[in-house]
Each structure stands twice: as C-alpha cells, then as structure tokens.
Amino acid sequence: MTTPRPIVCSSRVLAAVLATGTLLTTAACSDADNSASAGSKTAAAAVAQTESPTSTPTSTTTSPTASPTSSPTSSPGATLSETGARNALITSADLEGDWTQADKPQTWRDSLLVGEVDVAAFLSGKSDAPDCQQLIDSLYDETLLGTPSGASALNGFEQGDSRLLYQVAAYEKADLDESMKSLRSLPDTCDQFTVTGGDNGDRTVQVVEMSLPEEGDARQGMTVTVKGDSGGQPVTLTLDVAVVQIGANAITVTNGGLDGADHDATTAAVEQGTPRLQAVLAGRTPTPTPSGIE
Incomplete structure (x- = not known):
C-alpha cells in the first residue's frame, strides 16, 4: 500500500x-x-x-420617479389672467344649502340691506388700532389682502339673511406674504375692540380664530362678531373670514349675516375653490365650467 x-x-x-x-x-x-x-x-x-472592474456591484441606486397619480397642481410662475380668475370662481352648486347667485356683489360694501339692517352702514366706523380698522373696513370689500396687482374676479351669493362674497385675485408675492402674516396676528391683536362713529353708536367687535381645511400653500380663518344697535334694535352680525394663498394668488371668502355664520358653507367654498384655482394656474380649465359668471 x-x-x-x-x-x-x-x-x-x-x-x-x-x-x-x-x-x-x-x-x-x-x-x-x-x-x-x-x-x-x-x-x-x-x-x-x-478586483476586476467588470465585476457586478452588489447594490444599485434607483432614481426617484414621480408617482403616476401625482401631478403638479400649479405652475410656480403662472400668471393669473382675467379669464382664469373668472374660471376659478365657485358657483352656488359648490356650496351647501340654498345659496343663490347675487347681482353686483362689488357694491355690497357701499350698500347692503339685509332685512331692515343696512349692513354697510353698520360696519362703518372708527377703531383706535390701525390693523383692526383695516379689518373692519375690508369686510365685504375686495381689499382684505390689499389692492390686487393683477387679475381679480368676484362672485356673491345669498341665502336668507346671509351673504357670501368670494374673490380670486393676484398680488405681488411679497405684499401677499406680508398680508397673510398680518391676518394671522388679528385674533390676538384685535381679539376685542370698539368701533365708534356713524349712525349706529358704539359697536363691539370680537375676532376669534377658526380652522380651515388644509388647502393651498397657506391659509387663515377667523370669525368676526359685531354687536350694536341699528334703527334702535340690537343687532349681531357674525362673519367668517377665510383666506387661502397659492403662490402669489389668493382666495378670499367673507360669509355670514344676522343669523350667524354658516361654517359649512365657508368650508365648502375653500375646499371647492382651491382646486379650481390650482387647475387654472396649471393651465387647465376647471370642470364643470362656472356658470352665470360675467
């Protein structure tokens, strides 16, 4: 062996x-x-x-891809046209309740008779605080965020003793950012103040912050209550004020009246109106197309 x-x-x-x-x-x-x-x-x-460079790596890096369901809601540099602003307005079909479209809502700040109360006169008066004065002056007006620098469109609705004013407008971005910052401070700086002058004596104003749906780039909501006398009778006017910012553009809603503020209608206006404006800024026409808008 x-x-x-x-x-x-x-x-x-x-x-x-x-x-x-x-x-x-x-x-x-x-x-x-x-x-x-x-x-x-x-x-x-x-x-x-x-050590050959032709060897296969043990891991790979995958480039991120957009979800097939995601798409940009607006173009950052999009300019709002007059036609686009009108197309972005909501209609009565977008609101809950029996709202009907009103004629000439742009005149409401000068003359708005609800029942026997002249709401425009009831809101006219003076406040010692400039920010509070700006707020009371701009209710049912088109200048809550300052004067628009570009396109602007307005629509108004009526339901009983309530009125809803809806505005879409373009602003200078820096000015709009500053206006939004100022609005956010109002529930603190103007939580309660007095309006004097006019034919209605002293009126007490309270401002309380309200929540809004998570729409747009930024948003601010508040409920404004004005108490006083009109024609010798006690009057309480309650208004929701809601603003949604999208880039250099904004939606403004003023909604309420002598029977209180319909918060559901305010919410519906924000939820239905924001995607309409986003669609317009993305170059699309919202569907259904607004009706009854001139």
Whole structure:
C-alpha cells in the first residue's frame, strides 16, 4: 500500500492563499514536488480576478420617479389672467344649502340691506388700532389682502339673511406674504375692540380664530362678531373670514349675516375653490365650467 504524501504549504504560498480570502488550499498547496512560485501565481491571479472592474456591484441606486397619480397642481410662475380668475370662481352648486347667485356683489360694501339692517352702514366706523380698522373696513370689500396687482374676479351669493362674497385675485408675492402674516396676528391683536362713529353708536367687535381645511400653500380663518344697535334694535352680525394663498394668488371668502355664520358653507367654498384655482394656474380649465359668471 502506498502511503499518501502529506500536503505541504510553504509560508509564501500560505500567505498568498490567505490574501485571496478563500480556502483554495488544494489549488494553492502542493506536495514537495510543486514549487512555491506556482502557488503564488495562482493566488495572485485569483486576487486580480476578484478586483476586476467588470465585476457586478452588489447594490444599485434607483432614481426617484414621480408617482403616476401625482401631478403638479400649479405652475410656480403662472400668471393669473382675467379669464382664469373668472374660471376659478365657485358657483352656488359648490356650496351647501340654498345659496343663490347675487347681482353686483362689488357694491355690497357701499350698500347692503339685509332685512331692515343696512349692513354697510353698520360696519362703518372708527377703531383706535390701525390693523383692526383695516379689518373692519375690508369686510365685504375686495381689499382684505390689499389692492390686487393683477387679475381679480368676484362672485356673491345669498341665502336668507346671509351673504357670501368670494374673490380670486393676484398680488405681488411679497405684499401677499406680508398680508397673510398680518391676518394671522388679528385674533390676538384685535381679539376685542370698539368701533365708534356713524349712525349706529358704539359697536363691539370680537375676532376669534377658526380652522380651515388644509388647502393651498397657506391659509387663515377667523370669525368676526359685531354687536350694536341699528334703527334702535340690537343687532349681531357674525362673519367668517377665510383666506387661502397659492403662490402669489389668493382666495378670499367673507360669509355670514344676522343669523350667524354658516361654517359649512365657508368650508365648502375653500375646499371647492382651491382646486379650481390650482387647475387654472396649471393651465387647465376647471370642470364643470362656472356658470352665470360675467
């Protein structure tokens, strides 16, 4: 019987084998007749193959892709046109309740008779605080956010003793940002103040913040209550004021009357109106197209 010869590894061959990170002892070690140099060449070739640049990477980076259901709601640099502003207006179909479209709502600040109360005269007066004066002056007006610098459109609705004024307008972006900042402070700075002058004596005004749906880039809501006398009778006028900003454009809603403010209608106006304006700014025509708007 022939006794098998032991496998012998020289120190140089063993070092080369360890460098490959493998256990190729049968390829790297030989009996005494194999030279150590041959084992070194085998190990070196294995190392070279492992470090080859053509080897496949173990991980890949995938570029982010947009969800097939996502799409931009508006173009950041979009300019609101007069036609676009009119198309972005809501209609009575967008509101809950029995709202009907009103004629010439742009005249409401000058003359608005609700029942036997002249709301325009009831809101006329003076406040000692400039910010509070701006608020009371702009109720049922088109200047709550200042004078628009671009296109502007207005629509009004009636339901019983309530009136809803809806405006879409373009502004200078920096001015609009400042106006939004000022609005956010009103529930604190004008939480309660007095309006004097006019034919209605002193009126007490309270401003309370109200929540709005998460629409647009920024938003601010508040409920304004004005209490006083008109024609010798006590009157309480309650109005929701809601503003939604989209870039350099904004939606403004003033809604309420002598029977309180219909918060559901305010919410509906914001929820239905914001995507309409976003569609217009993205170059699309909202559907259904507003009706009855001149």
